[in-house]
Amino acid sequence: MALLEVDGLKAGYGRIEILHGISLRVEPHMLCAIVGANGAGKTTLLLTLSRLLPVRDGRILFDGREITRTASHTVVRAGLLHVPEGRRMLAEMTVQENLLVAAAARKGGSAPADLDAIYARFPILGERRALPAGSLSGGEQQMLAIARALIMQPKMLLLDEPSMGLSPKLVEQIFAIIAEERARGTTILLVEQNARKALAIADYAYVLERGTIAVEGKGGDLLDREEITAAYLGESSATGPASP
């Protein structure tokens, strides 16, 4: 059974509909990528899945339960964790307070043990624990954003552009964390501007185009199909991703 199942999902802002009926499935322990040009609706899709935007039509099933109308914090407590675009630090609170807020959301969690585990895995966060999260570098903030999600022991992670604005070296580091988390068995839905990199590691991928799914398939297969890379990865056109 799929861990996440989305059927005919429609959503948007105000009078504007962005998603025009998205259907997708993510199997347990898989890494699924969503790629597409800017404005295709990738972030809107994640915001709708984590219930920050209302569902206009269709339904969402997570872990066998319907969450189409469930409140965001309930979805989080069910184990569906969204690491948002732009990292969304609690900037005036310390690194440790950011982690404690997250740790408190997990039932049966033990904050001291959970914190120790996170600091062992991300030593730089341990060093910076007493600093305001807003004072961290971009890479450190991304690490904290992921660490906040991991401390809640997710069944599934929704990652929105985790490599955005980072240096190549830090991008490698973030992708290494993603690979490590996948190896631990966490299901991952990855939205990435770096489509080539995302397709290369994805078990399965969806190409989103103007609010609908244009193409889907195994990550490697999509990478090999020239018309996909040409149309969506902007490799054979000088003007970036082409829009038909």
Place this chain on the structure above:
Amino acid sequence: MIAQQLLNGLFLGAVYSLFAVGYTLVFGVLDILNLAHAAIFTAAAFTAFSLSMAGVPLPLALIAAAIVAGIMGILLDRVAFAPLRARNAGTLVPLISSIGVAIVIGAVLRGIYGIDERHFTTGGLDTAPAIHAGPLTFTIVELTIFLSAIALMLVLSWVLRSTSLGRRIRAVGQDRIAAALLGINLEATVAATFFIASALGGAAGVLTALRYDSITLDMGGPIELKGLAVIILGGMGSVTGAVIGGFILGAVETLAVVFGLSAWRDAILFGVMFVLLVARPTGLFGKRALRAA
């Protein structure tokens, strides 16, 4: 004389601060001005009055009235703010709906208590002994009011700084979306914020009523404007700023009297505020006011 007036300023400032921290807490979390805060302040004073008339000892009446005020705060949120929040109505519309609730509360109080001034005199306040410490004179009631206000603010500061609830409240104030994605129940946290803010505002109402031994329907009027001045001076949304701002206000008011300028009290007060705000446009501890700019 100056020492005595400074002490009076401290006593006065503590109650201003207590009123203002509740005001600023709601602003810090929701970015809205709760213009029913003063109405709840008044309602709590009348509640304590009724309880003391029914024979409840004053300290217990204070606590019970603060709890009643806290519950009123939660109801206020459900009636005046939550429906607008759900529709993303912005920050100006809730201003109007909270004025509406304030008018309703005032009308209900007038219906119950009439327009006459009420007194706690049965509580034994009139016979409270004065304390002389060197050149200073104050009553046990004034001291108790002062210590109660300080104690409540210390508890608030501890809750915000060191408890899980406090972290949730601050998280919602900083970034509602981030807070939701970290598993925080936004509506429950907002309700807790209104309970705390209104309970403190209510306690300030009871303490003010005790200080002057007077409970009137319009007792919330002056403190509403002064409270607004205090939170702007301290920096919108800053609890520390509201505490310090309250004491500055109390000191300026009483010192104006020392220098024989009592008729100019409010002019001096707002003049000081004007100068401070020109120097620091976001208030003493404010960063948030610039955020929207």
